[in-house]
Amino acid sequence: MKRNRRQSQHNWRERTRRALSPTIYLRRHAQVALDSLGRLYRNRVAAIMTTAVIGIALALPSGLYLLLENLGRLSDAWDGQTSLSVFLDDAVSEESADKLARQLSGWTEIGDVELITPAQALDEFGKQSGLGSALAALDENPLPTVLVVTPTNGHLDPAAASALQKKLAALPETALAQLDLEWVQRLSAMLDIARRGILVIGALLALAVLLVIGNTIRLEIQNRREEIIVTKLIGATNGFVRRPFLYSGIWYGVLGAAIAWLLVEAGFWLLSGPVARLAGLYHSDFSLQTLPAPLLGTLLASGLLLGLLGSWLAVGRHLRAIEPR
Amino acid sequence: MIQFTNVSKRYPGGHDALSNVSFHMEKGAMAFLTGHSGAGKSTLLKLIALIDRTTRGQLFLDGENVTRISNRRIPYIRRKIGFIFQDHHLLFDRTVFDNVALPLVIAGYPHQEIGKRVRAALDKLGLLNKERVYPITLSGGEAQRVGIARAVVNRPMLLLADEPTGNLDPELSREIMKLFGLFNDVGVSVLVASHDIALIEQLDYPVLQLAHGKLVNEAAEYA
Numbered sequence: 029m030k031r032n033r034r035q036s037q038h039n040w041r042e043r044t045r046r047a048l049s050p051t052i053y054l055r056r057h058a059q060v061a062l063d064s065l066g067r068l069y070r071n072r073v074a075a076i077m078t079t080a081v082i083g084i085a086l087a088l089p090s091g092l093y094l095l096l097e098n099l100g101r102l103s104d105a106w107d108g109q110t111s112l113s114v115f116l117d118d119a120v121s122e123e124s125a126d127k128l129a130r131q132l133s134g135w136t137e138i139g140d141v142e143l144i145t146p147a148q149a150l151d152e153f154g155k156q157s158g159l160g161s162a163l164a165a166l167d168e169n170p171l172p173t174v175l176v177v178t179p180t181n182g183h184l185d186p187a188a189a190s191a192l193q194k195k196l197a198a199l200p201e202t203a204l205a206q207l208d209l210e211w212v213q214r215l216s217a218m219l220d221i222a223r224r225g226i227l228v229i230g231a232l233l234a235l236a237v238l239l240v241i242g243n244t245i246r247l248e249i250q251n252r253r254e255e256i257i258v259t260k261l262i263g264a265t266n267g268f269v270r271r272p273f274l275y276s277g278i279w280y281g282v283l284g285a286a287i288a289w290l291l292v293e294a295g296f297w298l299l300s301g302p303v304a305r306l307a308g309l310y311h312s313d314f315s316l317q318t319l320p321a322p323l324l325g326t327l328l329a330s331g332l333l334l335g336l337l338g339s340w341l342a343v344g345r346h347l348r349a350i351e352p353r
Numbered sequence: 354m355i356q357f358t359n360v361s362k363r364y365p366g367g368h369d370a371l372s373n374v375s376f377h378m379e380k381g382a383m384a385f386l387t388g389h390s391g392a393g394k395s396t397l398l399k400l401i402a403l404i405d406r407t408t409r410g411q412l413f414l415d416g417e418n419v420t421r422i423s424n425r426r427i428p429y430i431r432r433k434i435g436f437i438f439q440d441h442h443l444l445f446d447r448t449v450f451d452n453v454a455l456p457l458v459i460a461g462y463p464h465q466e467i468g469k470r471v472r473a474a475l476d477k478l479g480l481l482n483k484e485r486v487y488p489i490t491l492s493g494g495e496a497q498r499v500g501i502a503r504a505v506v507n508r509p510m511l512l513l514a515d516e517p518t519g520n521l522d523p524e525l526s527r528e529i530m531k532l533f534g535l536f537n538d539v540g541v542s543v544l545v546a547s548h549d550i551a552l553i554e555q556l557d558y559p560v561l562q563l564a565h566g567k568l569v570n571e572a573a574e575y576a
Contacts, residue, residue, distance in 0.1 A: 263432035264459045352404045
């Protein structure tokens, strides 16, 4: 008796297995994915509004993140060449300055020393500021001799750099030793805080996307209640009933991410003109970098995951309750 | 095909829909299930379709005890049963073809096979010209025949019909019953719940009669 029962169970499973070869299974998934997309297209007004909400929610953190990345790139460009300017006393002659420079380059923590004589400095200043003719009218050169000291790679960090600064300031020839790019370090510290802030905003907005998708799918489940009951009566498994809703969620997420991408691109396109003009004023060829491929991939993937997760939550909560009566 | 052994069904609240029902319907048989409204006809069909579970007793389908079968396996059992409803339960957002194809899509048949089988079923029911039509434009009789096409397209072992002629005139009702007879002739077991006594008496099939949740005609117990 017991064996008979098991055998008949086995037969029934066989019947369902046989029909589901892997190719059919995959084709079925593709079919359901397309059907879900078609359903979105048929309800396109509502679908566009939902995806636009998702798009805006995803565009905010991605846009802010990208802005920070650009700022970070700007400070990185300077960060690499942290240097110290040592302004020498007026009394120091050019020869002794040259001697000092050679002496300093012998220090273990110093990689490179560049000597800028007052004449060179005046020349460069005249060229860059466009005040050449006005400067020529000066009786004497007001600029000091400067040694630009670049630490070796091992002494670039803030602590080592400021230790070096103190050491240089103590030299008798030194009038002033200045660690140049302290503000870059402050900027990068600020960027770190901003990054953390964006993480928080991003997490909150991701939660919002999750809720929007979950609620949209919940409404869709309620609209298709009759269909769910009929298909369950005809022998649909929970998986079969669940699938179209999961694909709808995925489409919402991915299309929302695509809209977010377009919004970010458009925003940066609007900013690029003014930024280029500003960079021009600083004699920099800096330009805003738009979404790079890996980041775009991350954006689309998070859209997909949020969609899947949001619909999964809605489906898990509401589909079980709909059974034939 | 169907075996009830001392089956009782009590709904929450204490209403006894069926009490101590036993009968056995052979494979390939056809029978009618009658009784006044509220006698338990629908409950009995729902137990077979595993929409409701028995409170007491054992239920066997095709030799398998399905009394305490797991929820996961219910869909696979239902695929062996064709269910026909009084209000046909067609989906109005898709064509007649897609409605009839649904059981095959659910069971995962390949595309060409689905087309072949759906057309064969529609042909058998004289609906081939309605393939591309939406159910809203169908008459009552046509809609019911589409419902039957959907029930038989998967070649089930058992057809269950709950008041299939409830909304149809006598002429159409007779036609529908004749259709069930044709399916039975090719080996499908058929159980039809109906209170249309006049029509049932014209047809020569065993009758299970329910009254107040009990089987009353002992003779029909082994239909």
